[in-house]
Amino acid sequence: MTISGASKELPPAAAGDPRRRNARAHEAILVATSELLTEVGYARLTIEGVAARAGVGKATVYRWWRSKAALAVEAMSRRFDSPLPAETGDLRQDLLDAVRRAIDGLARSPEGALIPALAADLMRDPTLAAQFREQILRPRRSRVIAILRKAIDRGELPANVDVDLLMDVYVGAVLYRVVVSGEPVDESLAEQLVSLLLDGKQPVIPSVD
Amino acid sequence: MTISGASKELPPAAAGDPRRRNARAHEAILVATSELLTEVGYARLTIEGVAARAGVGKATVYRWWRSKAALAVEAMSRRFDSPLPAETGDLRQDLLDAVRRAIDGLARSPEGALIPALAADLMRDPTLAAQFREQILRPRRSRVIAILRKAIDRGELPANVDVDLLMDVYVGAVLYRVVVSGEPVDESLAEQLVSLLLDGKQPVIPSVD
């Protein structure tokens, strides 16, 4: 195809990047996707709908994103930007805050409802799944990791705590309740989980006194 | 639920049920669904495909099942019948067994891959979601509940343990790793989770000695 000897080309987003030209359409597509995700959810999101809303041809969407999932991942990674955490320096308080954030993100916002459908598509596209974890999961997790590391430094947690698993436990419990068991997700859940993780106390049914 | 009115309806397959005649087609449809679920997964399962494989008209499928999700739920509820548990009477051993079963079901069998896509559909159909929990979730959970109750009777667990949450924790952690974080799900995970739940030990990275 490209024959001429001298051209600079593929390297991503350099000066002479093709994207310079696309900036407007590119942006409009991501905005439209983001809006439609909250309006109709992931399952009912269609490429045609995105193109129409963005005032763009379908082909333009397909030119840059392989699939609906790829589009959604990029659109979402913009929104999950940074609701900065509190970081009081008190492990219990900070962890409780992190659990509450997980609950808000998964159970209270419409984002949570997107996850199962998106996850289903991601399971078929390992590359995209990796991107999802990198761009969306990792930033959120790294904040909690920072909290836990400081607690380790203070000696409040063993040095070899498996921080990843620790997070998987509370996020998993919340996610499971939201998407599978349908049981309530509330403040007392947050407290139970923190208590389990920090004090080793088995969860008990809160008394009603 | 119980409707005092005249019509008997939802209750499954009574004597003078219209299903009498349909028995053959009915069965063929469920078998075809079950086979296709393992062959192509939930996302690529189509009603047309089911009808074709079952040697049945599409309308016959729609006559009895509102949606692909309803069909899948019923087909799955037959397979999850009963891989009877061991029940040694030793809490740690029995719980470990339960966690391993969860891992096998979610991470090792193809069933696990169905869950996100199915869950996404279930979130739009609360009635069906309830049926899913009743027919598929509850039987599996009730076995673990029995184990935990006996442990309570023996005094190995506090009387007011929140058994539901306890199960949510380990199932959630496993599910989260499988469908979201993509981290490994192995035997050491099972042990870590049991240790967290029974001993209150925070998860630590297994040393490599």
Place this chain on the structure above:
DNA sequence: CGGTCAATACGATACGTATCGTCTCGGCGC
């Protein structure tokens, strides 16, 4: 400098396929 031009991304839209859920058909078992 400023004008020209090939390259190419653009919006639009037509295309063929797939699947949906509805709907009519004869046919045949009860």
Place this chain on the structure above:
DNA sequence: GCGCCGAGACGATACGTATCGTATTGACCG
């Protein structure tokens, strides 16, 4: 015969691809 059956035609919708003519751009030339 009544009514459920299998078959499949049907209008929708969305897919992903292909092809228009246009608009914008950066490189080159004058």
